[in-house]
Amino acid sequence: NILQELTGNGKGVKGDEKKFEISKEGNLYYLNDKIRKISTYDAQNQHENSPIISGKLVSSKTTTFSDPSSVDAHAYAERTYDFYKKTFNRDSYDAKSSPIKSYIHVGEKWNNAAWDGEKMLYGDGDGKTFISLAGALDVIAHELTHAVTQFTANLQYRDEPGALNESMSDIMGVMIDDNDWLIGEDVYTPNKPGDALRSMSNPKKYNQPDHYDDRYTGYQDNGGVHINSGINNKAAYLIAAGGKQSSVTVDGIGRVKTRAIYYRALTEYLTATSQFIDMRDAAIQSAKDLYGANSKEVKAVKQAYDAVGVV
Ligand SMILES: Cc1cccc(C(=O)O)c1OC(=O)C1CC1
Numbered sequence: 001n002i003l004q005e006l007t008g009n010g011k012g013v014k015g016d017e018k019k020f021e022i023s024k025e026g027n028l029y030y031l032n033d034k035i036r037k038i039s040t041y042d043a044q045n046q047h048e049n050s051p052i053i054s055g056k057l058v059s060s061k062t063t064t065f066s067d068p069s070s071v072d073a074h075a076y077a078e079r080t081y082d083f084y085k086k087t088f089n090r091d092s093y094d095a096k097s098s099p100i101k102s103y104i105h106v107g108e109k110w111n112n113a114a115w116d117g118e119k120m121l122y123g124d125g126d127g128k129t130f131i132s133l134a135g136a137l138d139v140i141a142h143e144l145t146h147a148v149t150q151f152t153a154n155l156q157y158r159d160e161p162g163a164l165n166e167s168m169s170d171i172m173g174v175m176i177d178d179n180d181w182l183i184g185e186d187v188y189t190p191n192k193p194g195d196a197l198r199s200m201s202n203p204k205k206y207n208q209p210d211h212y213d214d215r216y217t218g219y220q221d222n223g224g225v226h227i228n229s230g231i232n233n234k235a236a237y238l239i240a241a242g243g244k245q246s247s248v249t250v251d252g253i254g255r256v257k258t259r260a261i262y263y264r265a266l267t268e269y270l271t272a273t274s275q276f277i278d279m280r281d282a283a284i285q286s287a288k289d290l291y292g293a294n295s296k297e298v299k300a301v302k303q304a305y306d307a308v309g310v311v
């Protein structure tokens with residue numbers, strides 16, 4: 001690449017040392033990765049609903065950056081960009097190498113993270129429910145996947161399409177983190193080790209359904225987008241890891257094939273109003289495209305959606 005690489009370093013939210021791409025302008029260094037077009041801003045506690053969240057590009061007098069939230073937001077955005085490029089040959093969230101902007105210190109003790117349609121927002125947490133939400137790779141991959149979804153299937157953010165939108169973000173979140181089936185565990189309840197915001201292997205542990213017959217049909221949470229995502233999350237877990245549920249046994253096919261199936265379903269078959277049944281069909285068709293009509297991968301997908309009651 002014609003750009004001269006410049007490496008910055010700093011400690012993340014969990015105190016771990018990280019390295020990342022920065023740029024120098026004048027006598028200051030900035031969290032601006034000109035190779036991947038990733039830049040990280042400090043929202044300086046502006047309210048998350050303020051119409052235009054402005055921010056100050058994070059800078060430092062040296063190549064060492066001292067704000068742990070900025071270090072993780074920047075480094076994990078690079079990790080997520082690289083994952084999509086290497087795994088799916090996707091260049092940024094819109095596949096057109098659009099710039100990725102992250103804002104940290106959004107709101108006051110905001111227990112939230114979001115993709116607001118054009119940028120990523122991270123709260124600092126209140127120190128009890130969450131610590132800085134930029135401190136978890138699966139959170140950042142979750143948020144950036146909302147952007148991928150917006151530029152592909154564009155699943156509506158309510159009811160069943162919304163639960164699928166949420167599930168896609170959880171699936172890619174655990175796939176990039178690649179060593180567990182938990183969501184947000186690194187930044188959730190610092191005083192309660194070992195718990196998580198959600199579990200894909202056991203959604204019920206955190207009050208999500210794992211079967212379609214137990215879906216939430218009320219109006220909270222945009223029609224339960226963070227509740228019913230547990231149903232599709234369990235299906236994805238079963239496809240990858242295998243297992244038994246509602247007297248259906250699934251022979252797992254592994255994480256690599258599973259994420260390939262879901263990425264293809266998201267980018268080739270799902271639409272803004274896809275329901276759970278359409279997710280089943282899209283995953284089956286994607287597995288057929290990738291592995292053949294009578295493959296064990298197709299069988300695993302059918303078994304998994306049978307097991308979660310989407311038939
Ligand atoms: C913490 C939080 C609250 C509300 C919405 C989201 C959201 O992005 O849907 C959210 O972030 C997550 O779910 C990330 C994965 C842990």
Ligand SMILES: [Zn+2]
Pocket residue numbers: 142146166169
């Ligand atoms: Zn989400």
